[in-house]
Amino acid sequence: MTVMEKKDVNPIAHLTPEDIEAIGVELDALRDEIMSSRGERDSAYIRRVISTQRRLELGSRAILLFSLFPPAWVVGTVGLSIAKIIENMEIGHNVMHGQWDWMRDPKIHSTTWEWDNASPAAQWKHAHNEVHHTYTNVVGRDNDLGYGIMRVDEDQKWTPGLLAQPLYNFINMCFFEYGIAAYDLQLGRNLKTRKRRRDPKFKAAYQQVLKKIGRQMLKDYVIHPALSGPSFLTTILANMVANLVRNVWTHSVIMCGHFPNGVETFSKTSIEGETRGEWYLRQMLGSANIRGSKFMHFMTGNLSHQIEHHLFPDMPSPRYAEIAPRIRDLFERYNLTYTTGPLPVQVASAWFKVFRLALPTKEDLRRRREGGRGTGAPRGPRKLVEGHASARRAPVTAAPVTAAAMTATN
Numbered sequence: 001m002t003v004m005e006k007k008d009v010n011p012i013a014h015l016t017p018e019d020i021e022a023i024g025v026e027l028d029a030l031r032d033e034i035m036s037s038r039g040e041r042d043s044a045y046i047r048r049v050i051s052t053q054r055r056l057e058l059g060s061r062a063i064l065l066f067s068l069f070p071p072a073w074v075v076g077t078v079g080l081s082i083a084k085i086i087e088n089m090e091i092g093h094n095v096m097h098g099q100w101d102w103m104r105d106p107k108i109h110s111t112t113w114e115w116d117n118a119s120p121a122a123q124w125k126h127a128h129n130e131v132h133h134t135y136t137n138v139v140g141r142d143n144d145l146g147y148g149i150m151r152v153d154e155d156q157k158w159t160p161g162l163l164a165q166p167l168y169n170f171i172n173m174c175f176f177e178y179g180i181a182a183y184d185l186q187l188g189r190n191l192k193t194r195k196r197r198r199d200p201k202f203k204a205a206y207q208q209v210l211k212k213i214g215r216q217m218l219k220d221y222v223i224h225p226a227l228s229g230p231s232f233l234t235t236i237l238a239n240m241v242a243n244l245v246r247n248v249w250t251h252s253v254i255m256c257g258h259f260p261n262g263v264e265t266f267s268k269t270s271i272e273g274e275t276r277g278e279w280y281l282r283q284m285l286g287s288a289n290i291r292g293s294k295f296m297h298f299m300t301g302n303l304s305h306q307i308e309h310h311l312f313p314d315m316p317s318p319r320y321a322e323i324a325p326r327i328r329d330l331f332e333r334y335n336l337t338y339t340t341g342p343l344p345v346q347v348a349s350a351w352f353k354v355f356r357l358a359l360p361t362k363e364d365l366r367r368r369r370e371g372g373r374g375t376g377a378p379r380g381p382r383k384l385v386e387g388h389a390s391a392r393r394a395p396v397t398a399a400p401v402t403a404a405a406m407t408a409t410n
Contacts, residue, residue, distance in 0.1 A: 003139055003153060004264040004285065011264070012281065014335060023334060024277030030326060031312050034319050035102075042316045043103050050091055050108070057083035061224055067234040077238040081245040082299075087116050088246055089253070089301025090317065096125050098314045119181040120212045123205060127184040133313050137258055137265045137286035143183060151357045153265055158364040165358035166351075176247035181209050249299070252347050253290070257306035260288045260349035262339035283310035284331065289324075289340035296343065297321060307338070 004010065012020075060079030067073040092115030094100070100108050114121050127143070135141035139153050149168050151158065172179040182188075185205055190196045197203075220239040228235040264285040271282070290296070290304035297304045305320035308327055315323075331338040341349070360368075 003267040005267050005270045020277040024280050027280050046100050053086045064235050064238050065228045067238050068231040073234055077241050080242040084242050084246040085249055093301050094317045099316050118177040118213045119184050120208045123184040139265050140268050158360045162358050166355050169354050173251040176251040253300045253303055255350040256290050256346035260346045263288045290343050290346050291340055
């Protein structure tokens, strides 16, 4: 529960600089192989998923026009919940990653897609694609790690307010789409000072979020219920439940990707001069998978293959299951831990860490008694493997291949 570079036993100390660069070369080759094989099978898949999702949502909303009758309410609510999850995870998340930009279809493109979510697509793409996927699990740089409201590392200062951390996380889970919108805005940071509050860029972004939330609320809680006539109130309730189910599911899947036991975190200094091979290695160690059925993988947007997704964020999502055995073999050949487990186990592991880090250690209490700053004496943060010659090479400050770059070359 501390950054990898400060652990007494470094899990990659056995790797040489040559090993790390060889991992990078092998992963580059794998990526090139899969990306060059994209074709009709892939494009037919995403078009079929989008068509099915839209029919499911439309059919469910039609059934909910009669939601005054309990069977119609149950069927319509279940259908709408599933439709919202598919749109959010397998479609919206992956389209906005640029996974389908190579098709050159303006209707299924990262630059034009707007999803059924409170956060505007442009703001989400900056916070997620550009920040999270560049600084994966780097404490203080990756805000997805704890969403800026939770303690995620023992070296972070403990305060009594953190005792409520599990409650914060529960509330964030229930209203996850709004939490993500606030996180994308860096709301807490930007509201702290008068100067930031008055910044034109922040004010414009804030207005965009309010407009997007307004459109979402109008659709789910005014227009659709109004069309239901006598079923107005039950339709509102159905939409509320569907959004809650989508929020809880999405939050749980994302928590499993970077927070369970076995996932590493990293210090800011450890990524200075980071090479391509080291960037790949950080994605491998800073992500976790979920084992399950094909349907479960589909419902997670294939983020159950979080390791593969973080290695190749712009690869079409169905391909993650295809390359997973080869990625796992790579882990085994280099004696690295491929963190995975069933969904209930991974969720429980992530929540256990939330509770664990809400509590102070003896060292935390000692620091508070002594009036210290609470960050602890530095224990010499190092690069991923201290002393590597690769520390002198050019840094990697973004994902190996961005969606924009791929679009320009395909």
